[in-house]
Amino acid sequence: ILFQSLHSLLSLSLSLSLSLSIMECHWPLILFLAVNLASVNHIGEAKECKFPAIFNFGDSNSDTGGLSAAFGQAGPPHGETFFHAPAGRYCDGRLVIDFIAQS
Structure with missing residues (x-):
């Protein structure tokens, strides 16, 4: 450091x-x-989140479903591997925002 x-x-x-x-x-x-x-200690390190929701408006690290809304449902596998049901995503698994929300 x-x-x-x-x-x-x-x-x-x-x-x-x-x-x-x-x-x-x-x-x-x-x-x-x-x-x-x-x-200096890192801000926010080892603190518990105390808010009920995360609003992600899309970025290069996430797929919030905007493409599906604009161009129709994504083709297979569209999230089935991790979620075991169509998630409406162009990726097949979890995104960075999913890991942030879980932590």
Whole structure:
């Protein structure tokens, strides 16, 4: 995690086109920030969800059935392998949103 934080800070400083001389005088600050960012607990880690529903409006990681609504029912296997009944999806199993909802 420390390496990732330091890498992120260095990438940010490179993307902002900071000169080497500025980096040399601010390296203690960058090191301090990297250590502190690495020690911060991740937000939402190991917490129980306390909301009744998830609304997913579609993305590249999910198939909310919009294609089926627009172009008719998806052809086989359309979800039968996992759900054991047609689910109206173009995929044959669970999606990322299914795993998020289960957790």
